Amino acid sequence: MSYEILEKLKKEISGFKEEKGAREVGIVSEVGDGILRIAGLSAALAQELLSIEADNEKIPALAFNLEENFIGAVILGEGDKVRVGARVLKTGKVLSIKAGDELLGRVVDPLGQPLDGKGVLFAKGTRLPDGQGKDYFLERRAPSVIERESVNTPLHTGIKAIDAMIPIGRGQRELIIGDRQTGKTAIALDTILNQLQDEGRRQVISIYVAIGQKNSKIAKNIAMLEGRGAMKNTIVVSAPASAPASLQYLAPFAGAAIGEYFMDTGRDAVVIYDDLSKHADAYRQLSLLLRRPPGREAYPGDIFYLHARLLERAAKLSKEKGGGSLTALPIIETKLGDVSAYIPTNVISITDGQIYLESGLFYQGIRPAVNVGLSVSRVGSAAQTKAMKKVAGKMRLELAQFRELAAFVQFSSDLDPDTKKKIARGELLTEVLKQTDLEPVPFEKAVVTLYVALSGAMDNVPINKAKNYADGLWDWLEKLHRGDILDAIRKSGDFESEVEEKLKGAVKDYGISAKS
Amino acid sequence: MKYPAETYAKAFLEGLEDAGKKRERALVKNFTSLLERNGDLADHDKIYLEMEKLIAKKSGGRFISMEVADKNGAGAKKLTNLFSKKDVVKVSVLPELLAGTRILIDQEKELDFSFKRRLKDLFEK
Numbered sequence: 001m002s003y004e005i006l007e008k009l010k011k012e013i014s015g016f017k018e019e020k021g022a023r024e025v026g027i028v029s030e031v032g033d034g035i036l037r038i039a040g041l042s043a044a045l046a047q048e049l050l051s052i053e054a055d056n057e058k059i060p061a062l063a064f065n066l067e068e069n070f071i072g073a074v075i076l077g078e079g080d081k082v083r084v085g086a087r088v089l090k091t092g093k094v095l096s097i098k099a100g101d102e103l104l105g106r107v108v109d110p111l112g113q114p115l116d117g118k119g120v121l122f123a124k125g126t127r128l129p130d131g132q133g134k135d136y137f138l139e140r141r142a143p144s145v146i147e148r149e150s151v152n153t154p155l156h157t158g159i160k161a162i163d164a165m166i167p168i169g170r171g172q173r174e175l176i177i178g179d180r181q182t183g184k185t186a187i188a189l190d191t192i193l194n195q196l197q198d199e200g201r202r203q204v205i206s207i208y209v210a211i212g213q214k215n216s217k218i219a220k221n222i223a224m225l226e227g228r229g230a231m232k233n234t235i236v237v238s239a240p241a242s243a244p245a246s247l248q249y250l251a252p253f254a255g256a257a258i259g260e261y262f263m264d265t266g267r268d269a270v271v272i273y274d275d276l277s278k279h280a281d282a283y284r285q286l287s288l289l290l291r292r293p294p295g296r297e298a299y300p301g302d303i304f305y306l307h308a309r310l311l312e313r314a315a316k317l318s319k320e321k322g323g324g325s326l327t328a329l330p331i332i333e334t335k336l337g338d339v340s341a342y343i344p345t346n347v348i349s350i351t352d353g354q355i356y357l358e359s360g361l362f363y364q365g366i367r368p369a370v371n372v373g374l375s376v377s378r379v380g381s382a383a384q385t386k387a388m389k390k391v392a393g394k395m396r397l398e399l400a401q402f403r404e405l406a407a408f409v410q411f412s413s414d415l416d417p418d419t420k421k422k423i424a425r426g427e428l429l430t431e432v433l434k435q436t437d438l439e440p441v442p443f444e445k446a447v448v449t450l451y452v453a454l455s456g457a458m459d460n461v462p463i464n465k466a467k468n469y470a471d472g473l474w475d476w477l478e479k480l481h482r483g484d485i486l487d488a489i490r491k492s493g494d495f496e497s498e499v500e501e502k503l504k505g506a507v508k509d510y511g512i513s514a515k516s
Numbered sequence: 517m518k519y520p521a522e523t524y525a526k527a528f529l530e531g532l533e534d535a536g537k538k539r540e541r542a543l544v545k546n547f548t549s550l551l552e553r554n555g556d557l558a559d560h561d562k563i564y565l566e567m568e569k570l571i572a573k574k575s576g577g578r579f580i581s582m583e584v585a586d587k588n589g590a591g592a593k594k595l596t597n598l599f600s601k602k603d604v605v606k607v608s609v610l611p612e613l614l615a616g617t618r619i620l621i622d623q624e625k626e627l628d629f630s631f632k633r634r635l636k637d638l639f640e641k
Contacts, residue, residue: 022625040623069522087626 026071026088028052034079034244035289036061038071038088047139049091054081060111061088062095062246065290072290074246076111097254098122099261100133104205107222107236110138110247110254115238116222136257138250142312149318153201154383155270155327158194158440159187161370161433164392164450165399166355169383170204170268171316171325175347177332177339178357182369184331186437187355188272189221191329193230194440195270200490204327205262206230207271209237209255212248212278224438241278248282256313259326263315266322271314275331276307280343297342304346311350339374353377367434372399385443387495391451395429398454402426428453431466444489445474448503451495457507476510477503517562518554525566529574568604569623577602581620585613585630592617 026041036052044050050061050073059082065072075082076095097112100122107116114121122133151169168174176184192206208225210218218238225231235258239251252273262269273279280303287300295301307330314328330351332344337359339348348354353376362369381389405423408415415423432453435441441449449470452458461469477485485506488499528547535543551557572579580603584592587609595617599605610618613630620626 022621022627024624025620025626027620027623042624069520 024090026050028082028084028086028088029070031075031079031082031084033289034075034246035286036071036073036075036082036088038073039069041071041088041090044071044090045094047094049093049095051089051091052082053087053089054083057081064286065292074249074286074290075244076246076250079244095138095250096135097138097257098133099136099258102133103235103258104233105231105235107238108254109243110237110239110250112254134261136261138253138257139309140257140260140313142309143315143317143321147317147321148315149323151316151325151379151383153268153316153325154380154385154388154443155191155204155268156194156198156443157187157191158197158442159190159368159370160435160441160446160450161368161372162187162355163443163446164388164433165372165396166353166370166375166377167380167384167388168327168329168377169316169380170270170327171314172353172377172379172383173311173314173328173330173351174377174380175330175332175351175354176357177334177344177348177354178369179334179337179359182357182359182362183367183437184333184357185221185274187357187368188274188329188331189224190437190440191270191272192225192234193228193438194442195233196228196230197440197442200493202268203233205259205267205269206234207237207255207259207269208234209239209251209271209273211239211251211273211275212241212282213274215240215242228438245282245285248279249286252276252279252310256310256326256328260313263317263324263326264322266324268325268327270327270329273310273328273330275333276347277331277333277343280307299342303343304350307343307347308350311347352379365434366430367437372396373403385493387447387489387493388443390495391447391454395450395454398422398425399429402429424459427463428458428461428466431463432458432470434467442490444486447489447495448474448477448485451500451503452507455504455507457511473507473510476513477506481506517556517559519556521559521562521566522570524551524556524563525570528563529567529570568606572602572604575602577604578622579603580605581623582607583610583613583618583620583630585609585611585615585617595619 024041024043026038028036029039030037044063044066046063046066048063050063052059052061059075059077061073061075063071063073098121102121106114106118106121109115112121151171153170155168155170156163157168162168176187178184188208192208195204195206218240222231222236225234237251237255237258239248255271255273259269259271280299283303283306284299288294288298292300311328311330314326316325317323330347332347334341334344339345356371356374357369358371359369361371401422402425405419406426408419409423432449452470452473458466458469481502485499485502489495532540532543551560569579577600580599582592582595582605584607587607592607596605596607613632615631616629618626618628618630
C-alpha cells in the first residue's frame with residue numbers, strides 16, 4: 001500500500017464520526033428464484049427501492065408485496081449473493097433510469113447499465129449538453145387529457161400495406177399481433193429503418209425493447225441496425241431470456257421512461273415492445289412466486305392494469321407541453337392464431353388498433369402477411385398524408401371485395417366481366433403490396449406505386465411481372481421526374497392534380513419505352 | 517412449510533392458554549406430531565422464534581436479538597441487564613462481527629456497535 005493511501009486512511013480514521021442511533025432494518029427470512037421475503041421494515045412503500053446488505057456489496061431489490069408480517073420483494077441484482085439473515089434497508093426512492101441523448105446508439109439493460117461494451121454512460125466531461133442525463137421513473141403517471149392533443153402526424157413504417165390501409169400516427173398505440181414466424185419483428189425493424197428515409201417531418205427516435213428473446217436474435221437485430229446506420233437514432237433495451245424475470249418485467253417500463261425523455265424534450269419517439277406476451281409471462285412468474293392469487297390462465301388479477309398503464313404512457317403532447325410524442329408498437333405472439341386468448345384480447349382492447357399477421361398468408365408468399373380485414377387503425381387515418389389518403393382511399397374496399405370473390409377465382413371462366421375485373425384488380429393489388437423485409441419503401445414511392453396500380457395503368461401487366469414493372473417505373477421516375485413528381489409529393493405530402501397529370505404522362509412514356 | 521411459522525406459533529400458544537397447565541405435556545406432544553405429519557419439523561427453530569416474539573409482545577415487552585462477537589465478553593452481560601424483565605432477550609454469538617454487539621429490536625430497529633460495521637462505514641466513506 002502506498003504512503004498516500006496510508007496517510008489518507010489515517011486521516012479518515014482520526015476524523016471518523018460514527019453514526020449513532022438505531023436504524024430501521026428488515027431481515028431476509030426467505031430467498032430463492034429472485035424473490036425475497038423480508039421480515040420487519042414495516043414502513044417500506046410499495047414499489048420502493050430497497051438495498052440488501054450482502055457480504056461485500058449492496059444489492060438492489062424492489063418492494064412488491066406489502067403484507068401484514070412481511071414484504072415480498074424482487075431482487076434486481078445477483079440473487080445468489082443474498083443470504084437469509086441479511087439486512088435490508090429502505091432507500092426512500094422509487095426505481096428510475098437515467099435518460100438522455102447519450103443513450104442513442106447504445107444497448108442497455110432495464111436498469112440503464114450498458115451492455116454493448118462501448119463504455120460508461122453519462123460519464124463526467126461528456127460532449128453532450130445533457131451530459132449527466134435525467135432520472136426518469138420507471139413507473140410514471142401517463143399524460144393527462146389536458147396535456148394531450150389528437151394524433152396528427154403520420155409515422156411511416158415503410159410498409160405499403162400498413163401506410164396505405166392501417167396508417168399509424170405519432171402518439172398512437174398500434175398492436176402487432178400474430179403467430180410465431182409471421183414477421184412481427186420484421187415490421188418493427190422496418191419501421192425503425194424507415195425513419196432514416198422519412199424526410200419532411202421531424203426525425204423519430206426508436207427504442208427497441210427486447211423482452212425474453214434469445215441473445216443471438218437480439219445481437220442479430222442490433223448488427224442489422226448498425227449495418228444500415230439506423231443505430232444512431234435507436235436505443236435497445238435488452239432483457240433476454242437469460243435475464244431474471246424481474247428484469248424482463250421492468251424492461252418495457254425502462255423503454256417507456258427513455259421514450260418519455262424524448263417526448264418531454266419536444267421530440268418524437270417510437271417504442272417497440274417485443275414482446276408483451278413474454279412480459280406477461282415474466283410478470284406471472286414473479287406473481288406466482290410471490291404467492292399472489294392466480295386468475296385466468298394463472299396470470300395475476302392486475303395483468304390488464306399492468307399493460308394498460310404501460311401503454312397509456314404513449315401520447316401526443318399538446319403544443320404547450322412541447323408537442324413531443326411517444327408512439328407505442330407492442331407485439332403480441334398468438335398461439336395457433338388464437339386472438340381470443342387472455343393477453344391478446346387485453347392488449348387489443350387497450351391499443352388504438354392492431355396489425356394482424358396471418359401464418360396462412362405468410363406461407364402463401366404474401367409478405368408482409370397482413371390480414372387487411374382483421375387489421376385496423378382507429379386513430380391513424382387522421383394523421384395520414386393527403387397524398388396517401390387520395391390514392392389509397394378506395395384500396396381497402398377493393399381488397400375486401402377481392403377477398404369476398406377470391407373463392408370464385410377457380411371458376412374464373414364462368415364469371416361476368418365486372419367480377420373478373422375485380423378479381424384481377426385484387427390480385428394485382430396483392431402483388432403490388434408484397435415487399436421483402438428490411439426494405440422499407442419511401443412514402444412517395446408507395447404513393448406512386450399504389451396510384452399506378454389503382455388507376456388501371458397496370459391492368460394489362462401480367463401478375464408475375466407486376467413487381468418488375470413497378471420497380472422499372474420507380475427507376476424511370478427517379479431518373480427523369482425526381483424534382484417535379486417525387487420531391488413534390490415528399491415535400492408537400494399532397495398529391496395535387498398538377499402532379500397527378502405529370503405522373504400520368506410519365507407512366508404513359510414509361511409504357512411506350514418499356515414496349516420498345 | 518404447510519403453514520407459516522407465525523400461524524403455527526399463534527395456534528400453539530392460544531391452544532396452550534385454553535388447555536391450562538394440566539394438559540401442557542399432551543399439547544406439546546400433539547403439536548410435535550402435527551409438525552411431523554405436516555413435514556414441518558425441520559422448521560421448529562423458526563416456529564420457536566415466532567413463539568418468543570409473540571410471548572414478548574403479549575407481555576408488553578420487546579423481542580431483542582443480541583448478537584455478540586464474544587459471549588464471554590463483559591459488555592454482553594452488562595447490556596443484557598439493561599433490558600426490561602418483560603423483554604425477551606436472545607443472545608447469539610457471531611464471530612464475524614469481530615468485536616462489539618449488534619442488537620435487533622422487534623426485528624425492526626437495529627443498533628449496530630460491531631467493529632465490522634465501523635470498518636464497513638469507514639471504507640464506504
